[in-house]
Amino acid sequence: MTQPKRTNGATARPASMDLWLRAGICALLLLASLPAAAWFEDHQPSVVVADPFIEMHTGPGRGYPIYYVAGEGDEVVVLKRRTNWFKIRGPRDKEGWVHIDQLRRTLDLAGEPIDFGAVGLEQFRGRRWEMGMTGGDFDGARTLSAYVGFALTPNISLQVEGTQILGDFSDGLMATGNIIMYPFPSWRVSPFFTIGTGVIKTEPQTTVVQAEDRQDEIVHAGAGANLYLSDRFILRVEYKRHTVLTSRDDNQEVDQWKAGFSVFF
Amino acid sequence: MEGRIQRILLIVIGAVLAAPVYAAQPEDLELEPLVVREPERREVDVDAIDSEDWEIGVFGGLMNVEDFGTNSVVGVRLAYHVTEDLFVEGMYGRTTLGETSFERLSGGAQILTDDERDMSYYNVSVGWNLFPGESFLGRRWAYKGGLYLVAGAGSTEFGGDDRFTINAGVGYRLIATDWLAFHVDVRDHVFKSDLLGTSETRHNIEFSGGLTLFF
Numbered sequence: 456m457t458q459p460k461r462t463n464g465a466t467a468r469p470a471s472m473d474l475w476l477r478a479g480i481c482a483l484l485l486l487a488s489l490p491a492a493a494w495f496e497d498h499q500p501s502v503v504v505a506d507p508f509i510e511m512h513t514g515p516g517r518g519y520p521i522y523y524v525a526g527e528g529d530e531v532v533v534l535k536r537r538t539n540w541f542k543i544r545g546p547r548d549k550e551g552w553v554h555i556d557q558l559r560r561t562l563d564l565a566g567e568p569i570d571f572g573a574v575g576l577e578q579f580r581g582r583r584w585e586m587g588m589t590g591g592d593f594d595g596a597r598t599l600s601a602y603v604g605f606a607l608t609p610n611i612s613l614q615v616e617g618t619q620i621l622g623d624f625s626d627g628l629m630a631t632g633n634i635i636m637y638p639f640p641s642w643r644v645s646p647f648f649t650i651g652t653g654v655i656k657t658e659p660q661t662t663v664v665q666a667e668d669r670q671d672e673i674v675h676a677g678a679g680a681n682l683y684l685s686d687r688f689i690l691r692v693e694y695k696r697h698t699v700l701t702s703r704d705d706n707q708e709v710d711q712w713k714a715g716f717s718v719f720f
Numbered sequence: 721m722e723g724r725i726q727r728i729l730l731i732v733i734g735a736v737l738a739a740p741v742y743a744a745q746p747e748d749l750e751l752e753p754l755v756v757r758e759p760e761r762r763e764v765d766v767d768a769i770d771s772e773d774w775e776i777g778v779f780g781g782l783m784n785v786e787d788f789g790t791n792s793v794v795g796v797r798l799a800y801h802v803t804e805d806l807f808v809e810g811m812y813g814r815t816t817l818g819e820t821s822f823e824r825l826s827g828g829a830q831i832l833t834d835d836e837r838d839m840s841y842y843n844v845s846v847g848w849n850l851f852p853g854e855s856f857l858g859r860r861w862a863y864k865g866g867l868y869l870v871a872g873a874g875s876t877e878f879g880g881d882d883r884f885t886i887n888a889g890v891g892y893r894l895i896a897t898d899w900l901a902f903h904v905d906v907r908d909h910v911f912k913s914d915l916l917g918t919s920e921t922r923h924n925i926e927f928s929g930g931l932t933l934f935f
Contacts (some may be wrong), residue, residue, distance in 0.1 A: 514895065518853040597884040
């Protein structure tokens with residue numbers, strides 16, 4: 456029957472490739488089921504147009520043509536959102552995308568105005584989750600870092616960060632947990648202080664002959680600033696002073712500079 | 721033998737598919753007592769509206785690695801659309817390195833072992849949707865889509881070492897439905913390598929196609 460044939464086909468391919476393909480297909484299937492699962496719980500409110508008209512585009516962007524218009528007093532259903540565009544079902548079951556600015560003056564079915572607030576400085580101040588990516592310099596080596604942060608209060612947030620260090624003579628990985636303190640969280644340029652600890656793993660480049668892999672604990676203190684750009688974007692600049700707790704007699708002090716961007720939710 | 725099994729399978733599948741149809745037969749349904757319902761008032765909670773700002777997908781194509789020839793590349797991508805113009809994208813790809821001309825001509829000399837020929841890269845880039853709009857295929861079909869430019873940084877691993885890598889490129893996103901898009905991408909991955917003696921900047925062009933889902 457067909458079963459053995461398929462097994463043969465799979466073993467003919469390199470094992471890593473096969474695993475990779477399978478993982479990809481599984482991930483895709485899993486994700487394909489997500490929109491379907493969300494379908495049933497969707498919050499799809501009906502709103503009433505209060506402006507003389509709202510323009511329905513064929514896609515979520517100003518580059519897509521306007522193909523229908525809903526007029527004042529029309530009841531429309533808000534189906535979903537992408538960035539600042541909302542997909543609505545208007546009169547005669549026409550579906551199209553409307554910009555948030557045009558929904559700002561719509562009313563709910565009881566005639567009350569609805570708060571279609573765009574993301575702004577206020578959301579930046581009250582953000583809970585943020586994730587970002589920075590690049591920088593670690594004692595002459597280049598670094599790439601990614602972090603996820605969660606704000607306990609507007610003043611204090613916790614952060615987990617992974618850093619890859621790419622030097623001319625050695626590579627390294629660093630994982631740290633940080634506490635960030637924002638003394639002025641309401642400012643658009645918001646300074647912060649940070650302390651944290653973690654581990655650093657260093658491995659020399661293969662073209663370098665001597666030296667072996669090392670793993671050390673690391674503690675650091677630093678300061679930096681967040682600049683709120685617009686929408687969900689934050690620009691971030693940071694300086695850290697690391698102390699590598701080596702197994703040798705002396706601890707090693709390392710300066711790190713980095714800059715990057717983050718988005719918040 | 722095979723034919724019979726297929727037939728049995730078809731009958732089972734048919735029965736499963738038909739089951740909901742039987743269940744929906746009017747005579748099976750009991751008449752519900754008539755209740756006058758007040759129109760349900762739903763609070764409009766803008767934050768609860770399903771937002772689909774994430775895009776995930778797979779891609780495959782060809783990647784030229786300087787000195788090591790052109791080989792197939794496969795990978796995954798994840799993007800977050802911050803505004804209609806800007807998105808942040810993370811990519812992970814894998815390819816295998818071929819032989820350098822030196823290895824081929826010298827006959828037998830190997831610069832890298834087989835394991836070291838597996839190359840993987842990751843990067844995080846910022847993308848800018850350059851020309852959003854509709855594209856037309858024949859007279860009947862109009863597709864949403866547009867060109868985008870991406871640039872970012874990441875790391876490339878091969879030959880036992882990681883290399884800081886800058887990438888930049890251009891792509892076209894064809895949005896087939898609200899949740900499905902097709903991509904064609906051309907990217908340059910730039911890193912420094914001293915594998916062949918002196919440290920040199922190397923350009924590695926990747927050409928790929930893929931599909932993504934919005935969620």
